[in-house]
Amino acid sequence: MVAYLIRRIFNAVLTLLVVTLVTFGIFFMVPKLTGSDPALLYIGKTADKVALDGIREKMGLADPIMVQYGKFLKGLVAGRDYANGPDVTHCPAPCLGYSFKTEQEVTPLLMDDLPVTFSLALGAAILWLIGGVATGVISALRKGSLLDRVVMTGALAGVSLPIYFTGLLASAVFVYWLGWLPQGQYVPFLESPADWFVQLLLPWITLAFLFAATYARLTRANMLETLGEDYIRTARAKGLPERTVIGKHALRSGLTPIVTIFGLDLGSLLGGAILTEAVFNLRGLGYQALQAIKGNDLPVILGVTLIAATFIVVANLVVDLVYGLIDPRVRLG
Amino acid sequence: MYHAPVTVDSRCAVAGRGPAKQMSLGPEASVTDDKSAPTADAADVRGPAEKVIAGRSLKQIAWRRLKKDKVAIGGGVVVILLVLVAILAPVLVALLGHPPDEYHQDQIDATFGTPKGSFGGISSDFILGVEPTSGRDVFSRIVYGAQTSLTVAFLSALVSTILGVIFGLSAGFLGGWVDAVISRVMDFLLAFPQLLFSIALVSVVPYEMLGLNARWSRVLVLVCVIGFFGWPYIGRIVRGQTLSLREREFVEAARSMGARSPRILVRELLPNLAAPILVYTTLIIPTNILTEAALSFLGVGIPPPNPSWGGMLSDAVATYSISPMYMIIPGATIFITVLAFNLFGDGLRDALDPKAR
Numbered sequence: 001m002v003a004y005l006i007r008r009i010f011n012a013v014l015t016l017l018v019v020t021l022v023t024f025g026i027f028f029m030v031p032k033l034t035g036s037d038p039a040l041l042y043i044g045k046t047a048d049k050v051a052l053d054g055i056r057e058k059m060g061l062a063d064p065i066m067v068q069y070g071k072f073l074k075g076l077v078a079g080r081d082y083a084n085g086p087d088v089t090h091c092p093a094p095c096l097g098y099s100f101k102t103e104q105e106v107t108p109l110l111m112d113d114l115p116v117t118f119s120l121a122l123g124a125a126i127l128w129l130i131g132g133v134a135t136g137v138i139s140a141l142r143k144g145s146l147l148d149r150v151v152m153t154g155a156l157a158g159v160s161l162p163i164y165f166t167g168l169l170a171s172a173v174f175v176y177w178l179g180w181l182p183q184g185q186y187v188p189f190l191e192s193p194a195d196w197f198v199q200l201l202l203p204w205i206t207l208a209f210l211f212a213a214t215y216a217r218l219t220r221a222n223m224l225e226t227l228g229e230d231y232i233r234t235a236r237a238k239g240l241p242e243r244t245v246i247g248k249h250a251l252r253s254g255l256t257p258i259v260t261i262f263g264l265d266l267g268s269l270l271g272g273a274i275l276t277e278a279v280f281n282l283r284g285l286g287y288q289a290l291q292a293i294k295g296n297d298l299p300v301i302l303g304v305t306l307i308a309a310t311f312i313v314v315a316n317l318v319v320d321l322v323y324g325l326i327d328p329r330v331r332l333g
Numbered sequence: 334m335y336h337a338p339v340t341v342d343s344r345c346a347v348a349g350r351g352p353a354k355q356m357s358l359g360p361e362a363s364v365t366d367d368k369s370a371p372t373a374d375a376a377d378v379r380g381p382a383e384k385v386i387a388g389r390s391l392k393q394i395a396w397r398r399l400k401k402d403k404v405a406i407g408g409g410v411v412v413i414l415l416v417l418v419a420i421l422a423p424v425l426v427a428l429l430g431h432p433p434d435e436y437h438q439d440q441i442d443a444t445f446g447t448p449k450g451s452f453g454g455i456s457s458d459f460i461l462g463v464e465p466t467s468g469r470d471v472f473s474r475i476v477y478g479a480q481t482s483l484t485v486a487f488l489s490a491l492v493s494t495i496l497g498v499i500f501g502l503s504a505g506f507l508g509g510w511v512d513a514v515i516s517r518v519m520d521f522l523l524a525f526p527q528l529l530f531s532i533a534l535v536s537v538v539p540y541e542m543l544g545l546n547a548r549w550s551r552v553l554v555l556v557c558v559i560g561f562f563g564w565p566y567i568g569r570i571v572r573g574q575t576l577s578l579r580e581r582e583f584v585e586a587a588r589s590m591g592a593r594s595p596r597i598l599v600r601e602l603l604p605n606l607a608a609p610i611l612v613y614t615t616l617i618i619p620t621n622i623l624t625e626a627a628l629s630f631l632g633v634g635i636p637p638p639n640p641s642w643g644g645m646l647s648d649a650v651a652t653y654s655i656s657p658m659y660m661i662i663p664g665a666t667i668f669i670t671v672l673a674f675n676l677f678g679d680g681l682r683d684a685l686d687p688k689a690r
Contacts, residue, residue, distance in 0.1 A: 157668075
């Protein structure tokens with residue numbers, strides 16, 4: 001178990017290293033290929049040659065790419081000093097560099113965006129997990145009934161509906177037409193929990209609907225497969241009440257695959273729900289990433305990619321560990 | 334050894350990429366058929382007609398099953414119609430619409446910038462209405478959008494399939510370090526912030542290149558990026574199927590008769606992989622349509638003024654509170670297209686899957 005854990009963590013770190021290397025490679029090579037100068041991006045087109053050389057020296061932009069990458073990694077684990085003679089700027093431990101656009105440190109910039117993305121992802125996750133799994137289980141138990149057919153048709157429609165359509169449609173109906181929900185911006189939870197809730201309600205429901213549709217289809221398929229197993233027939237044959245058969249025997253193995261998928265979905269959403277944030281104008285990690293990409297803000301892009309990849313990798317690891325706990329057939333080690 | 338419980342099917346299903354259930358397709362698929370089920374009395378002599386039917390190929394069985402599946406056929410018909418619309422775009426626009434970039438200020442209410450008339454300006458002249466503020470014909474923009482969208486979706490599915498088959502087949506058949514490397518790369522690509530990277534990659538490539546205009550050079554870029562991120566989904570399926578087929582008797586028989594690896598790959602394995610490859614290629618197309626629309630919606634896909642469904646939705650953000658029709662039409666088009674592909678793909682899978690009921 002311990003050996004397994006160490007190996008997995010080693011693999012996870014390795015994956016993250018490759019992600020940073022690939023991102024670094026793409027985004028620090030591209031300016032060279034397209035002929036744009038990162039130093040110019042930092043201080044603007046009006047800068048003279050001396051100032052440009054100064055910034056290049058200070059940010060280490062003149063170094064070969066592997067040296068730059070090494071310095072980036074060092075900054076990540078130990079912090080780094082940007083120095084050009086007496087002009088020294090210190091960037092503390094998880095240092096992701098400075099934004100080209102705002103010249104702010106990237107790490108605190110992204111930390112400010114985390115609560116928005118977390119609120120969105122966690123709220124929606126609770127909704128879709130409950131909604132999707134419940135409808136899936138009920139559909140499986142009432143296979144072929146009218147309810148089953150209605151739910152499954154709805155779910156198939158749901159997986160074919162992109163969020164950039166449902167989101168706009170939902171706001172058109174509930175905000176502008178019916179006027180049930182207010183227009184507005186994200187409000188931090190600590191500022192006003194009620195406003196936080198009201199502002200996030202529509203994004204939660206739209207995002208959850210998309211996932212719930214997939215989860216309902218998946219849960220139904222898994223449950224049907226489990227219900228057809230011999231041990232379920234055995235359980236029924238030995239006279240167990242239907243509630244025990246379903247609740248204790250079928251659900252456990254029917255729902256284990258859902259755990260995997262839930263972990264991975266949540267992991268990738270925590271790294272930024274780009275489309276949802278774009279549709280509802282939520283200033284989270286995904287929104288930040290999009291703005292950074294459009295503005296060629298390489299350090300921010302690198303930072304968001306790293307955070308997003310970290311969430312995915314950690315989610316993978318957690319899922320595999322949890323799986324070992326809930327499914328006795330899986331032996332870790 | 335550690336057991337990775339994450340199966341590709343489960344991941345696929347989340348991304349809306351594929352079916353929730355496992356599918357196993359192999360040579361056994363052609364063995365049974367509904368008509369040739371055993372008769373009540375084994376001694377009964379079967380009619381001569383039935384004997385002829387008993388030897389149907391997988392293709393024939395699948396086609397019979399598919400024909401019975403009305404929903405899948407409905408999806409297939411819509412898909413064919415959409416392809417025709419895309420091919421005949423110039424003709425359709427000449428007959429029923431106005432050029433996609435032509436401004437019609439006379440159709441726009443000068444005070445609010447909204448289309449004159451109800452339902453987004455739908456009339457016999459503008460059958461799907463006009464765009465707010467500019468007055469461009471929505472119908473022709475939808476039709477040309479279909480052209481771009483379907484081109485990107487089909488070609489990127491082709492790229493994914495080719496890469497997926499090459500790498501999946503190599504990994505499954507060769508095993509050893511080749512398998513280890515390819516599987517590791519596939520795991521890595523699947524555990525990757527893909528949308529983020531697609532946006533980033535697409536946005537750093539110049540808008541015009543290789544002598545193509547902005548529209549088609551962007552199509553090319555989208556095909557490469559979407560196709561590249563899609564191949565591990567096909568690759569994992571192909572690898573898994575190859576692993577199990579490799580050990581089968583017919584492969585051993587071929588080898589014992591002196592067949593070499595290339596022949597076994599092409600003549601023995603590939604035909605047996607055709608069904609899952611076909612199914613997953615079909616199911617990857619709607620995902621590609623959604624990705625293309627998403628990238629265009631985010632402003633890094635097909636550049637304006639070239640029409641695209643995602644781009645129309647993105648334009649609609651500014652005006653949908655007062656003129657919702659311009660948002661509903663491209664949205665509904667995406668929905669119908671993706672749904673049709675999904676219905677057809679699901680039907681195809683059920684028809685080709687011997688375990689399906």
